[in-house]
Amino acid sequence: MAKWTPKHEAPEPLEGPVVATITGGTILWFVLFLVQLPFYGWYDDHGHTWWLWTCLAGAGLGLIGVWYVRGRDAAIKRAAAAGTGPSSTAAE
Numbered sequence: 001m002a003k004w005t006p007k008h009e010a011p012e013p014l015e016g017p018v019v020a021t022i023t024g025g026t027i028l029w030f031v032l033f034l035v036q037l038p039f040y041g042w043y044d045d046h047g048h049t050w051w052l053w054t055c056l057a058g059a060g061l062g063l064i065g066v067w068y069v070r071g072r073d074a075a076i077k078r079a080a081a082a083g084t085g086p087s088s089t090a091a092e
Helices: 018-046 049-082 086-091
Strands: none
Touching: 018 049
């Protein structure tokens, strides 16, 4: 089987409001956890408590994601200000 090689360059990654998107998703996971919390007894009776813990895990992982994308966004802005980032090479 021959090795596959691309015939064209990969497109640039799409950038958008990444920090806002991750923050919104994190808030949504936490709100879903809070909405389900009063029904803990029902979830426990029916063996569905994992739904609550999934939402809480999503919120916790979202906090890690917010920390990560804020640092990434800051690094991209620093690199652009220094003239060494991906946005500076695209302008050339």
